[in-house]
Structures are given as structure tokens and as C-alpha cells.
Amino acid sequence: MAVAGTSGTGTRSTGSMVAAASTNNVTSFQRRGPRASGADSGCSRLVSIAGTRRSVRNGQLLVSTGLPALDQFLGGGLAVGTVLLIEEDKYNIYSPLLFNYFLAEGIVSGHALLVASAKEDPADILQKLPAPLIDHSYKKECDEDICGHKMESDIKMKIAWRYQLFPKMEGRPVLSSGFGHDYDISKRIPQELIETSKWHGFFLPEKISSTFNVESCSLTSGYMKLLQFIQNIIYEEGFDGSNPQKKQKNILRIGIQNLGSPLWGDDICCAENCDASHSLTKFLYILRALLRTSLSACIITVPTHLIQNKAVIARVTNLSDTVVGLESFIGSEKETNPLYKDYHGLIHIRQIPRLNNLIYDISDVKDLAFKLKKKLFTIERLHLPPDLSDTVSRSSKQDLAESAKLLGPGCGMTAGGKKHLDF
Amino acid sequence: MAWSWEALWEWNAGKKPAQLRVQGPRPCARLCACAECNRSARFIGCGQRNCACALLPRVPVWWVLPSSLRSIRDSPSSHPGPPCVLELGMFPELNNLLNTTPEGAEQGKLTLLCDAKTDGSFLVHHFLSFYLKANCKVCLVALIQSFSHYNIVGQKLGVSLTAARERGQLVVLEGLKSGVDVFFRPREEPHPLQFLREANAGDLQPLYAFVRDALQPVDSGEAAWRCPVLLVDDLSVLLSLGVGPVAVLDFVHYCRATVCQEWKGNVVCLVHDSGDTEDEESDVLLNGLSHQSHLILRAEGLATGFCKDVHGQLRILWRRPLQPTTHRDRSLTYQYKIQDKSVSFFAKGMSPAVL
Numbered sequence: 093m094a095v096a097g098t099s100g101t102g103t104r105s106t107g108s109m110v111a112a113a114s115t116n117n118v119t120s121f122q123r124r125g126p127r128a129s130g131a132d133s134g135c136s137r138l139v140s141i142a143g144t145r146r147s148v149r150n151g152q153l154l155v156s157t158g159l160p161a162l163d164q165f166l167g168g169g170l171a172v173g174t175v176l177l178i179e180e181d182k183y184n185i186y187s188p189l190l191f192n193y194f195l196a197e198g199i200v201s202g203h204a205l206l207v208a209s210a211k212e213d214p215a216d217i218l219q220k221l222p223a224p225l226i227d228h229s230y231k232k233e234c235d236e237d238i239c240g241h242k243m244e245s246d247i248k249m250k251i252a253w254r255y256q257l258f259p260k261m262e263g264r265p266v267l268s269s270g271f272g273h274d275y276d277i278s279k280r281i282p283q284e285l286i287e288t289s290k291w292h293g294f295f296l297p298e299k300i301s302s303t304f305n306v307e308s309c310s311l312t313s314g315y316m317k318l319l320q321f322i323q324n325i326i327y328e329e330g331f332d333g334s335n336p337q338k339k340q341k342n343i344l345r346i347g348i349q350n351l352g353s354p355l356w357g358d359d360i361c362c363a364e365n366c367d368a369s370h371s372l373t374k375f376l377y378i379l380r381a382l383l384r385t386s387l388s389a390c391i392i393t394v395p396t397h398l399i400q401n402k403a404v405i406a407r408v409t410n411l412s413d414t415v416v417g418l419e420s421f422i423g424s425e426k427e428t429n430p431l432y433k434d435y436h437g438l439i440h441i442r443q444i445p446r447l448n449n450l451i452y453d454i455s456d457v458k459d460l461a462f463k464l465k466k467k468l469f470t471i472e473r474l475h476l477p478p479d480l481s482d483t484v485s486r487s488s489k490q491d492l493a494e495s496a497k498l499l500g501p502g503c504g505m506t507a508g509g510k511k512h513l514d515f
Numbered sequence: 516m517a518w519s520w521e522a523l524w525e526w527n528a529g530k531k532p533a534q535l536r537v538q539g540p541r542p543c544a545r546l547c548a549c550a551e552c553n554r555s556a557r558f559i560g561c562g563q564r565n566c567a568c569a570l571l572p573r574v575p576v577w578w579v580l581p582s583s584l585r586s587i588r589d590s591p592s593s594h595p596g597p598p599c600v601l602e603l604g605m606f607p608e609l610n611n612l613l614n615t616t617p618e619g620a621e622q623g624k625l626t627l628l629c630d631a632k633t634d635g636s637f638l639v640h641h642f643l644s645f646y647l648k649a650n651c652k653v654c655l656v657a658l659i660q661s662f663s664h665y666n667i668v669g670q671k672l673g674v675s676l677t678a679a680r681e682r683g684q685l686v687v688l689e690g691l692k693s694g695v696d697v698f699f700r701p702r703e704e705p706h707p708l709q710f711l712r713e714a715n716a717g718d719l720q721p722l723y724a725f726v727r728d729a730l731q732p733v734d735s736g737e738a739a740w741r742c743p744v745l746l747v748d749d750l751s752v753l754l755s756l757g758v759g760p761v762a763v764l765d766f767v768h769y770c771r772a773t774v775c776q777e778w779k780g781n782v783v784c785l786v787h788d789s790g791d792t793e794d795e796e797s798d799v800l801l802n803g804l805s806h807q808s809h810l811i812l813r814a815e816g817l818a819t820g821f822c823k824d825v826h827g828q829l830r831i832l833w834r835r836p837l838q839p840t841t842h843r844d845r846s847l848t849y850q851y852k853i854q855d856k857s858v859s860f861f862a863k864g865m866s867p868a869v870l
Contacts, residue, residue, distance in 0.1 A: 150667075310713070310714045310715070310757055319698075319699075320699070323695075323699055370755065370756065370757035373755035373756065374711070374755070374756055374757060377694065377711075377752070377755065377756055378694060378695065378698055378711075380691060381690075381691035381692065381694045381695045381698075382695060384661050384691050384692075385661075385691070385692060385695065402792040402793055402794075403789060403792050403793060403794030403795075403796075403797070405792070406789055406792045406794060407751075407754075407755045407794075410751070410752075410755070410787060411752070411755060446634060446636065447664065448663070448664050448667040448668065449667075449668065449855070450637050450640065450668060450671070450853050450854070450855065450856070450858070451853050451854065451855060454823070456823065458821065
């Protein structure tokens with residue numbers, strides 16, 4: 093969404109996106125352009141790129157992750173120049189969905205895509221993306237729900253009047269035009285959308301079949317080739333501002349699937365003390381460096397449940413910006429737990445970056461759960477189901493309390509501590 | 516029916532005084548003595564209709580640290596007001612806690628910033644703006660964030676890093692930007708981040724050479740900067756990049772010998788404490804640095820978990836590494852909340868949300 097820059101006083105009010113005056117001095121609330129402000133240091137007008145918007149807090153350029161609900165919990169969206177790390181769930185069922193949403197959002201917004209995988213051909217991945225939801229009847233239904241609720245809110249509550257202050261329902265986040273779309277998982281994306289989009293694929297078995305060079309640095313050859321590929325694309329297509337003649341700026345969305353798995357040639361998932369233990373962390377550092385100096389955003393899925401060395405997981409988390417962990421209930425004891433009967437898994441937002449700021453948008457909700465409906469993947473606040481049984485026995489309450497303690501560690505962004513005390 | 520000083524002191528130290536109503540003259544006109552204020556234990560007038568302090572002008576609330584209580588007691592007529600944030604920049608409350616001012620900064624010290632399960636980068640921003648205001652020559656080794664990040668936060672704290680860089684007060688090594696250069700376009704001459712291209716555990720000699728060249732005191736006639744300061748953000752990233760903990764400790768040792776001992780400057784570095792993730796390399800690095808440092812600031816999360824109003828706890832430990840520790844090192848613990856332009860510190864349990 094384009095933001096018109098108006099010249100005027102750079103008042104120190106948060107939430108204002110007023111551009112500074114036309115001098116070269118920048119107030120702290122103007123984002124003059126992408127993070128690679130080196131190339132754009134001449135112009136002071138704000139950049140408007142399709143499918144992006146500016147953050148309310150500090151004017152950071154944001155792109156949507158494809159799921160408006162997830163955008164809301166990440167503080168408005170994914171910042172351009174950062175890495176979104178998805179910790180895969182145990183059987184890798186739901187993390188490809190988030191991956192696909194990210195790529196589908198890129199196609200619909202007209203961004204360039206770079207898909208890297210060691211398991212599946214990128215062309216096949218693109219075929220399986222969800223279609224954007226243009227079903228008007230479904231949207232009307234949702235709007236009617238909201239209107240209906242609005243009418244009811246005029247009635248004042250008489251008994252539990254303190255609850256009047258709480259929001260009526262988890263309202264659907266307001267979608268500004270061009271930012272964040274809904275997708276229908278049951279349908280495939282139309283072929284013409286894929287054909288009109290600009291995408292680059294990196295399929296590891298194809299690239300690695302060429303002559304095997306012994307690399308001098310400690311990265312595995314798969315990572316090395318991927319980094320060179322990404323750097324080539326960024327440089328040639330001008331995402332780092334190296335080609336100033338390009339009129340229309342665009343965002344490059346990079347998606348890397350199953351990073352760290354043995355398919356990439358990395359053995360941190362296989363052994364506790366592995367030879368190339370710094371391979372993945374070095375890769376993430378160079379990737380971060382590439383992203384910070386270009387107009388791109390990246391999603392990575394990592395099977396952290398397979399990594400045996402906990403220290404590596406902590407380092408990987410520190411080197412990524414936004415970290416979201418998925419925990420599905422399939423196969424675990426929580427599947428039969430009455431606490432979780434409405435949901436398919438939990439989402440843990442483990443880390444949100446502080447970019448150009450001392451603080452960040454932190455949501456109050458720590459317990460998030462996801463549910464895969466027929467058409468949608470929804471993320472909502474974990475609600476305990478009401479205890480409607482006829483005989484409210486003490487034992488059942490104790491079971492629920494025990495399960496509530498296992499709700500998983502709260503967000504470790506601002507504070508850690510005894511995990512089960514987070515609420 | 517007023518608070519006596521002893522009762523106030525006890526209450527501030529976290530102990531509830533035995534009696535709410537104590538005798539004694541009213542120490543300060545701004546401390547209200549009405550029943551409502553006594554009950555809610557507020558210092559400032561509650562504004563109730565029958566409250567005596569409703570007649571007094573509204574005063575701003577500030578957090579009553581022991582030092583300001585002492586000053587109220589000693590001079591009842593003068594009241595310390597809230598520090599003016601715009602004037603001082605950085606985190607003035609942290610300066611009060613550390614008992615330093617930009618004019619009287621100590622020299623020859625190694626300060627260790629460490630964070631456990633939380634993000635301690637606000638301390639790096641504090642020290643960066645503090646030393647720039649203290650007119651020191653600063654070398655910032657920024658390995659984990661881009662320069663514009665520090666610049667924008669610095670502007671909120673009242674220093675302009677671009678201006679400091681232009682006048683030569685600040686030298687920045689941008690790890691991310693030059694890392695890309697060294698990785699994809701390797702050249703023959705040594706680069707500070709050369710270890711990125713090396714296969715086995717590299718050493719940090721080129722990085723030390725960079726720091727030495729950047730902070731070398733220039734023997735020119737003009738009045739130079741006060742003292743050289745090296746700021747590293749952060750050292751744990753070096754472990755992730757394949758450098759061994761011993762090599763990092765060697766690097767810090769070299770920097771200390773040159774910057775602290777020889778040039779009487781300061782070194783500040785940030786290390787992440789890995790906690791229970793059994794990261795042996797990180798533990799070796801953290802323990803080694805803790806024994807060498809003069810001041811340790813440790814930001815950690817609350818033991819009870821996440822809280823919206825209290826973002827964490829800061830433990831300050833003053834040490835004397837070279838002298839025999841006949842008596843215990845002084846240590847203080849405060850809780851903090853990070854706001855948009857500053858960080859507010861308060862004693863444990865004195866958060867505004869709780870009071």
C-alpha cells in the first residue's frame with residue numbers, strides 16, 4: 093500500500109508515517125527505503141511496492157506471510173530483509189502449508205520468487221500452491237458474522253458486566269487492499285498466475301550433479317551452491333539496488349525447504365557431534381547478510397526436532413529474525429486430550445526481531461493454536477473448552493489442569509524462566 | 516498520621532512496615548498524609564476530595580530509588596525531579612545505577628554484557644551512546660545488525676552515528692555487509708572477517724589488527740578524543756561462525772592488552788548466555804570473560820516468566836579482577852521495562868504496574 097509522503101514537521105508521535113522534509117537529514121521515523129539505503133541515499137521519497145506496507149510503529153517495510161492471522165501475531169507482517177524460520181512439526185504436515193502460503197502470497201502480489209528444495213522440484217511445489225480465495229459467498233458469510241456481532245454489542249451486559257470491556261470475538265484482522273489475502277487450500281493456484289510470475293528454482297540434485305568442487309570454507313557444497321545462486325539472482329535482478337535504472341522495485345521472496353535435513357548434505361540431524369557443525373549457522377549468517385542488503389524476505393523450514401545438539405538450535409534461533417515453532421498433536425498424547433479437541437496443533441512464536449527500535453510489537457496472547465479446516469488454515473487463541481459435563485468431577489478438572497501445565501513454553505522473547513508459569 | 520522515615524525506608528526495601536500509622540513530623544510537603552494515601556501507600560497525592568494534598572499542585576511521579584530517598588531526607592526542601600530524558604540521552608537511570616556520568620567515565624575497564632533468555636542489545640545501545648557523548652573514540656564491531664539499525668536507535672537516544680562517523684569519532688565494522696564481500700569476492704589481502712572463508716577454526720588476528728588500526732591514538736596536535744573504546748556486538752556470533760572459544764578469548768585478551776592497558780581505554784562486549792542448552796563453547800567463553808571483567812551487566816528474564824510490564828531483570832556486578840578479593844564484590848539487582856526511547860529501572864517489585 094503506497095504511503096504518500098507529506099512534507100511537514102517530523103513530529104515525534106509514534107504511528108505517524110510522515111516523511112521528513114526534503115533535506116537529506118532523516119528523522120528517526122522515516123524509513124527512506126529498503127534496508128539497503130546505501131543505493132537509495134539520494135532520493136528521499138518513500139518507496140511504494142506492490143504487496144507491501146509500512147509498519148505502524150517504525151515505518152519498517154513489511155510483507156505479508158500469506159496468513160493474515162499470523163501477520164497479526166508477528167506485528168503486522170514480515171519485515172523486508174529478515175528471515176522467518178519455521179520449526180517444522182514432527183511429521184512435516186503443516187509446515188509445508190505455511191511455506192506454500194508464503195509463496196502463494198508472493199505470486200498474487202506480483203513479487204519474484206526463489207524456491208529452493210532438496211526434496212521436490214520447485215516447479216512441482218509451485219503447482220501445489222493454494223488458490224487465492226475469491227469466493228464471494230464465503231466472504232459475505234464472514235462479514236455477516238461480524239455485523240451480527242456488532243448489533244449484539246449494543247446490548248449492555250447486566251450480570252458479568254466487567255466482561256463488556258473485553259473484545260467480543262477474535263476479530264478478523266482488517267485486510268488493507270493489496271496486503272494479505274485468503275487462500276483456499278482445497279484448490280490449486282490457476283496456471284496462468286504461475287506463468288505470469290517470475291520465479292527461480294533451485295533443486296539440489298540437479299545442481300549438485302555437476303563436478304564436485306571441494307570448497308575451501310566449511311560450508312557443505314549444497315549450502316555453498318545455494319548461497320551463490322541466491323547472490324547471483326539478487327545481483328542480476330537488481331534487488332540490492334545495484335541496477336538503478338530499474339523503474340519498478342520489487343521484492344524477492346526466498347523459500348528454502350527442509351534446511352538442515354540430511355538431504356542438503358548436512359549431518360546435524362544425524363549425529364550429536366558432527367563434523368560440519370558450523371555449516372548451517374554460517375549459512376544462516378551469510379543469508380542474513382544477503383537479505384539485509386537487498387529487498388527480499390525469506391522463509392526457511394528447519395526440522396529442529398531432529399537436531400540432536402540443543403546448542404545448535406539456540407544458535408540457529410539467534411541467527412534468525414522471526415522464529416515460529418509448530419507443534420502438531422498427531423501421534424502425541426495431546427491428540428486425545430480433551431483440552432485440545434478443537435485444534436490440530438500449537439503455534440509458538442519464539443522470537444520477533446527488534447528492528448531499528450528498542451522494543452517491538454508484542455501481542456498479549458501467548459497460547460496460540462492452529463486448526464486446519466477444509467479450506468483454511470486458521471490460527472487463533474487457545475481457548476479452554478467449557479466444562480459442560482453433567483457430573484463435574486474433581487478428577488477431570490485435575491486432568492485439565494495437568495494438561496494446561498504442558499501448554500508449552502511461553503514466548504521466550506522478552507523473558508524466559510520457569511516455563512510452566514507463563515500465562 | 517504520617518510516614519516516618521524509617522517506615523518509608525523499610526517499605527522501599529520491600530518490607531511492609533509493621534504499622535501504617537506512625538508518628539513523626541511530615542518530612543515532605545508532597546507526601547500526602549490522608550487515609551487514602553496511607554492505605555494505598557502512594558507517595559504522591561491521590562487527588563481525593565478530602566485529601567490534603569489535593570490542595571497541592573500535581574507532581575509527577577518518579578521511582579523512588581534509595582539514592583533519591585536519601586536526598587529527600589537530607590534536604591527536605593529540595594525535591595529531585597524526574598531526570599530529563601531529552602537532555603541526557605542514553606538511559607539516565609542506568610547511569611544513576613552505575614554511578615557514572617559521561618564526564619567521569621572510568622578508564623581501562625572491561626565491561627561484560629551478557630543476556631540469558633532475553634535480548635540484551637539495549638545495553639549495547641546505551642554504552643554506544645554513552646561513550647559517544649563522553650567524547651571517546653569508539654570502534655563498533657557490529658556483527659549481527661546493520662549500521663542503520665544502530666543509527667536509528669541512536670537517534671532516539673540523542674546521538675547521531677552518521678555524524679560521529681563523519682567526524683572520525685566512530686569507526687564501524689559492519690559484519691554483515693563486509694561478510695558478503697569477503698565471502699563472494701575473496702581477495703588476497705587480509706580482511707578482518709577472513710575467518711568466514713576458512714575451512715577450519717580460524718583465528719581473529721586480522722580482526723584484532725583492524726581494531727588496533729582503528730583505535731590507534733593519533734599523535735596530532737589537535738585535542739584528540741578522550742579514550743579509545745571498543746564495542747563488540749556480539750561475541751557469541753563468532754562461535755557460530757566456526758571460531759573456537761579459545762580464539763575468541765585470545766582476541767579479547769589482545770584487545771584488552773592494547774586498548775585497556777596500553778591506551779587506557781575501555782572494552783565492552785556482549786555475550787549470550789546459553790543457559791541450559793549445554794553449549795560448552797559458550798560456557799567456556801562466558802566464564803573466561805567473567806573472570807577478566809571489571810563490570811558485568813547481566814540481563815535475564817524473570818523467574819516467573821513473561822510479564823508485559825517488567826521485561827526483565829538486570830544484575831550489576833562490580834569486580835576487581837586483578838586484586839585479591841578479600842571482600843565480596845558489590846552486586847545490585849534491578850528490574851527494567853524497555854520503552855520506546857529509554858529504559859526505566861526500578862527495584863524489584865516496584866514496577867508501576869504492581870504498585
